[in-house]
Amino acid sequence: MQFPIELVRANFPSLSATDNGRRRIYFDNAAGTQVPQQTIDRITDFFQRYNSNTGVFNTTSVEVDAMFAETTEALADFLGTPDAGEIIIGANMTTLTYQLSRSLAHRFAPGDEIIISRMEHEGNVTPWLQMAEDNDLTVRWLDFDRDSWCVEPEALTALLNERTKLLALNYASNMTGGVNDVKTLAGLAQAAGALVYVDAVQFASHRLIDVKELGVDFLACSPYKYFGPHLGVVYGRRDLLESLHAYKLRCASEDLPYRFSVGTPAFELIAGLMGTLEYFQWLADLVGAKGSRRELFLAAYGAMGEYEDHLSSLLLAGLQSIPGLQLQGSKTLARRVATFSFVHDTHLPSQIAKALSSEGLFCHWGDNYAVEVGKTLGLDPVEGVLRLGLAHYNTEEEVHEALAIIRRVLS
């Protein structure tokens, strides 16, 4: 079945917004995606009908509690766990990771080792570096392979020993787009006695996550990167979340997931996230899928992924045909998502970005907080790369037009 791109696009109001009459090509999706009407409607509905705090008998409060429970259950289906208590919602991935690093530090002793991959965004680096510094832990760096653009099992095995307590690993790089074999790598680390904390922020808009299939201990993602509001979400194994030292107010609930919900949640955004999860089900229905909520998520992501891969192959081929352009990532689709970064022989990323943005081709440039990736690749620390990130609402025409603009700017 053909991907219903026209219906999808009509369902994202911002895609038809213009700047002084000029259309926008949103290829800045790796930094944050646009939201569907369902998300907007849910946020508006919250403020119009049941804006309230939680936990009392007012009808508004009862509805907030029901919405929160409904959203965490839908998120559990979305991430592949049957247990909504394993889903923590917070401000963003970075804040949640800091919060959990403070709790996890209680499990580690001076001299213990943690491994951080060099494929990470700083959100999965600095919290662990600071935890290590505060607690006299040793940090081991895990390189990625320059041919596969991924962390290979041999590199990890060489670092593991009986002192290894934690592996911080990303699912997909926000600079190169490389996708790690998280299941294999997590299994190796866990067999050595380490916990595994996965950053799936860049992965989540492209492929459906299955935390139980991966067998990881923690997995973080950010709804604003997968068509939702600015929030962060962490999956954590129940036994760990129950036993971890929680940094919470004394009077706050000990129950999961509230044990790790610090302060008053952004209820309107959580309602919006429910709208995003409904959007995926709406899309599944459009492509003729039936079944459980999880099956609908699978169908939506299957359709989105197939369509996006087609756009990726066009963009990849086009970028590689441009003289002087060096792609910083895999040239095939096999182990990557649709996040494409490049440098050019004669044009700086900042100059290219300025020129592209002035033509309505939205993009990103710089280190993109992938500091270790940039160091490994020998990139200029400030200029970094020019980054383009596709989403399933982009079109073939946009890819062709983007390539024409890039060719013109780089000629």
Ligand SMILES: Cc1ncc(COP(=O)(O)O)c(C=O)c1O
């Ligand atoms: C791979 C990756 N990890 C972590 C983050 C940080 O996420 P947040 O903004 O939710 O803290 C980002 C944001 O760009 C990212 O791309």
